[in-house]
Amino acid sequence: MISAPLAHSASGITPGQPYFQHVCRVTSLACEYAAAAAAHLPDAQRASFVAWVHNAAVLHDLGKLDPENQRVLMRPYRRARLPVNHVDAGVAKLKFDGLLHSAALVYAHHVGLPSFPQEYVAREEMFRDTQILAKTNVRLDDYLHLHRSAGCPLPTERLSLNDPVKTTLAWRIALSCLVDADHTDTATHYGNYPASAQPALAWEERLAQLDSYVCKKHASSTSPRKHLIHKIYTACRSRALSDKILACDSPVGTGKTTCVMAHLLRLAAHYNLRHIFVVLPYTNIIHQSVRVYRDALVLDAEDPSLIVAEHHHQVAFDENDLTLRHLYTHWHAPVIVTTAVQFFETLASNSPVKLRKLHQLPGSAVFIDEAHAAIPSWIWPQAWKWLNECAEHWNCYFVLTSATLARFWTLETFVKPTVRIPDLLPAELRSEAVSAESARVVFKSHPHPMTCAELIRFVTSCQGPRLVIMNTVQNAAVLARAMREQGLDVLHLSTALTPNDRERILDRVHRRLQVAQHNHWTLVATSCIEAGVDVSFRSVLRERCSCASLIQVGGRANRYAHDACAEVWDFCISDPLFNAHPAFYVSRQVLQELFDENLLTQFDPRIVTEAMRRELLRDTSRHADSLLSLEQRYDFPAVDELCKVISDNSILVLVDHDIRQRLERFDKVDTTLIIRNSVRIWSNKVLNLKLPTIHGHKDFLWWDYEYDPDFLGYMKGLLPILNMQNNVQIV
Numbered sequence: 001m002i003s004a005p006l007a008h009s010a011s012g013i014t015p016g017q018p019y020f021q022h023v024c025r026v027t028s029l030a031c032e033y034a035a036a037a038a039a040h041l042p043d044a045q046r047a048s049f050v051a052w053v054h055n056a057a058v059l060h061d062l063g064k065l066d067p068e069n070q071r072v073l074m075r076p077y078r079r080a081r082l083p084v085n086h087v088d089a090g091v092a093k094l095k096f097d098g099l100l101h102s103a104a105l106v107y108a109h110h111v112g113l114p115s116f117p118q119e120y121v122a123r124e125e126m127f128r129d130t131q132i133l134a135k136t137n138v139r140l141d142d143y144l145h146l147h148r149s150a151g152c153p154l155p156t157e158r159l160s161l162n163d164p165v166k167t168t169l170a171w172r173i174a175l176s177c178l179v180d181a182d183h184t185d186t187a188t189h190y191g192n193y194p195a196s197a198q199p200a201l202a203w204e205e206r207l208a209q210l211d212s213y214v215c216k217k218h219a220s221s222t223s224p225r226k227h228l229i230h231k232i233y234t235a236c237r238s239r240a241l242s243d244k245i246l247a248c249d250s251p252v253g254t255g256k257t258t259c260v261m262a263h264l265l266r267l268a269a270h271y272n273l274r275h276i277f278v279v280l281p282y283t284n285i286i287h288q289s290v291r292v293y294r295d296a297l298v299l300d301a302e303d304p305s306l307i308v309a310e311h312h313h314q315v316a317f318d319e320n321d322l323t324l325r326h327l328y329t330h331w332h333a334p335v336i337v338t339t340a341v342q343f344f345e346t347l348a349s350n351s352p353v354k355l356r357k358l359h360q361l362p363g364s365a366v367f368i369d370e371a372h373a374a375i376p377s378w379i380w381p382q383a384w385k386w387l388n389e390c391a392e393h394w395n396c397y398f399v400l401t402s403a404t405l406a407r408f409w410t411l412e413t414f415v416k417p418t419v420r421i422p423d424l425l426p427a428e429l430r431s432e433a434v435s436a437e438s439a440r441v442v443f444k445s446h447p448h449p450m451t452c453a454e455l456i457r458f459v460t461s462c463q464g465p466r467l468v469i470m471n472t473v474q475n476a477a478v479l480a481r482a483m484r485e486q487g488l489d490v491l492h493l494s495t496a497l498t499p500n501d502r503e504r505i506l507d508r509v510h511r512r513l514q515v516a517q518h519n520h521w522t523l524v525a526t527s528c529i530e531a532g533v534d535v536s537f538r539s540v541l542r543e544r545c546s547c548a549s550l551i552q553v554g555g556r557a558n559r560y561a562h563d564a565c566a567e568v569w570d571f572c573i574s575d576p577l578f579n580a581h582p583a584f585y586v587s588r589q590v591l592q593e594l595f596d597e598n599l600l601t602q603f604d605p606r607i608v609t610e611a612m613r614r615e616l617l618r619d620t621s622r623h624a625d626s627l628l629s630l631e632q633r634y635d636f637p638a639v640d641e642l643c644k645v646i647s648d649n650s651i652l653v654l655v656d657h658d659i660r661q662r663l664e665r666f667d668k669v670d671t672t673l674i675i676r677n678s679v680r681i682w683s684n685k686v687l688n689l690k691l692p693t694i695h696g697h698k699d700f701l702w703w704d705y706e707y708d709p710d711f712l713g714y715m716k717g718l719l720p721i722l723n724m725q726n727n728v729q730i731v
Contacts, residue, residue: 005065005146006073008189016073017189019064020150023057027153029181030057033359036274037173040363040395049170053177055155056105059090060178065146066139087111088129088136089143095127096140099155101166103127109178113171113350113636168631168639169389172349176358183356192668199306201334203269206297210265211237213296214258228433229255235425237262241270244391245398248424249405251433251440252555256369257292260399263424264365267397275364278337281373282528283495286310287503289369290337297335309333310672311342331360340374347386348643350636362394370531371400372548372608376583377615378624379643381414382631399424402531404551406612413616441554441566445595449574452482460488462539462567464519465512467556470526471543471581474722477715478577480524484711489521495528496713498655499676502528505710509535529556541569546587547594547611570595577722586618587611650680653691655703655714664695679703679714 007022034053038046063086064073072082087106094103107127108114119126125133148154218230232250236259246263250256264276278293280286287310294304309332331338343366346354366387368374375383390396400421408414409421423430450458456479459468470476473494480492491512493505506529512518513535527545529535531552536559542550550570558566570591590611594600599607616624623642630638654660656677662669681689686701694700705717712719 005070005150007061007064008186009073010076011190014190017186018150019061020152022185022189023061023147023150023152025185026060026178026181027054027057029184030054030177033177033180034174037177037359037362037394041393049174051156052101053105053174055094055099055102056090056109056174056178057181058153058155059093059102059147060106060109060182061086061090062093062143062147063087063089063136065089065143084135085129085132088132089140091127091129092133092136092140093144094155097155100126102155104171105175105178108175108350109182109352112352112640113175113355115637116634118635167389167393168634168636169347169386169394171634171636172347172355173359173362173394175352176355179352180356180359198332199302199334201268201274202299203265203273203334205299206334207262207265207269209299210258210262210296214255214262217258223253225253229253231429232425232433233259233262235429236260237266239263239424241267243422244396245387245400245421246424247405247407247421248399248401249403249430250401250425252403252552253559254433256401257289258296260367260369260401260424261293261296263399264367264397267365271363271395271397273363273365273395273397275331275333275360276335277331277343277361277364277366278335279340279343279366279368279374280337281340281370281531283339283499285370285531285533286337286339287499288506288533293335293337306333308335308337311336311338331357340368343368344375344379344383345643347383348639350640361390361396363396365397366390366399368398368400370402370552372402372404372406372552373527373531377406377408377612379627380408381624382627384409384415385628385631402548402552403555404548404608406548406608408609408612410609411613411616413613441557441568443550443554443568443570443600445592446569446571449572452479452573452575452577455479455571455573455575456483456486456488458571459483459522459541462541462569464521464539465537466522466539466541467529467535467537467553468522468524468541469530469543469553470524471545471584472579473526473715474718475543475573475578476524476526477712477719478722481712481719483522483524491521491523492711492713493523493525493529494713494715495526495680496715497709498679498713501709501713506533506535513537531555535559537566539567539569541571544570544572544588544591545581545584546615547591547600548608549587550591550600551608586615589618590614651683651686651701652678653681653686653701653703653714654678654694655707660694660702663697663700666696674700681714 005019006016007019008017010016031050031054034050035046038049041049063069063084064082066084066086066089068084069082069086072080087110090106091103094100094106104114104127114127122128129136214233218226221229223229232254248256248260250259261276261278267273268276278289280289290308290310293308298304298307311331346358349355387396387398391398407421409419412418425433446458459466468479470479473496476492476494477496480490483490491505491509493502493509495502497505509523512521519538523529523537527549530549533556535556537557540553540557542553550568554568557568591600593614594607594611599610627639627642630642652675654674654677659669659674659677689705691701692704694702703714703717705714707714708716
């Protein structure tokens, strides 16, 4: 007989957590999360969704009552795995009771959502651990007796296996409720997740604050287009609230950051929404947008970080290390600014770590900015289905924006049947904005591939200040270093630098651009500055990538139309020290075709849709079909794996010495602080470099090569290796 069984071991001064306490708290939290999400479902589906999650929560740790597991749990925490799979007992009981869907959630709450086609083949052994199945069946009554004796709740309701709420997205949201409850209670017990009051939504007050902010900006603006910008803001703010999905292709420099937010704040106030998400393609844009929103939306006496949350990539760590669960990313703030990687990988994921935050999405408004760059084109057919389900069944509202917005929903290769998505702006105002844009930039293509030396000569022949965007971190570093070695005035900006260092360099760029007489300098960057960054150069050059990217970088040239028509150049390179980005093979071909057909000279938003159609018709269309098929079959791991192309498949590597020492002392370090002082490097390169781990934290890597915070970042240490080994490819 086990007395006072534990769910978690003691750690340091923290005592072990009683099984009864953990089960009751997890059940309460999981049901709270499920009810908040289900409140946005049709009435008939709400109770069954909550019961689905409740029945999984009450038995999620039943197998921890096994005597072998209790002997381990009674000892101080040592990151040791329990000898008996503690998940199988809850799965067994729920299956015996006919609660198969809840059993699947228990099965998945550590290992992730499974491949249902593979599980169905197993029939009677579905979701079970076959190595201990017989033992679990024999001991199950003993576990249940201890569970009842501890005063823990039991499953309450049999659910229909044909319940219509069980879509793939619903599965992910249900698992999210269970996992977040489990991990939140565990982190709270260990003192890593202190309870804090949820900030007030105050949507109407934030809208008034935004109005005041925009009014002050308008009064101080010297832009020739200030009256157009004011008209666009007014139109967005006053637009009808009836549509669930809207499109906005307002040109660059017309204030989409605040215009769309005004519309979403009205939506949130009118429909009492839970959150507003701002989804951006690149991490470097996040801090810029967060700074604007904190200035424009935060009320007096509020903590800006609690009102407008800044979320980058997930910090990777061992999911079984209970002491690190406070490093998970959460979606709790009223306004959440995050990356497209975070947002869309969460929708596609089967991973408990990534899915933990998803239950916060129902009943929210979502601003997908620079939608052309959010995800590869072949993922959009499935992503479109997810967005529509969020809108139709989970009461979400979406605005997709970009100056180069590809209207893929009008193409049968993407959407069947095609649909018409209303525009956020009235037709006459859209026409006025597009006409103004056509006089701002002109697009040209250099006729021949260039070596590094030829490229430098061509760059310096263009009017300054100049922006050159390269396809890879390696290419940007090689070009920037070569230009500096020739005595040229050059800055470098890429993800080879930490977010903190990128911001310092970007501030330097802004200061230089404000000095009209300071023209003879160049910024060499990667796509991290391509979209959404408020900078304006006299000339822009873009290594051949895609039609959408080329038009988008036009937004960094003559941004506010102060000058005559600016040149935006497309070019190719041919040099052994430059490498090709594999993801751009098809889009580069399509862009060349558009120039050959004389279809890309001045701004025309329709050309981006045509380019997207051609890209999907190439060999990438098979990926789109595969993704749709796998999702339809509930093959969650395969969907997760296929959608990893959304990210750069990189690993977080810390470069800050002080933070390293704090981690080695086991001090608590905020997730954001770690991210802002780290770089991300492709995983295969990390393996080749054999980077060391931080003592005591096997999941945190340390950069032990040279790092240059003012120019080349981690490429300072890698370029010498590249010089010695020309075949090394560092993207």
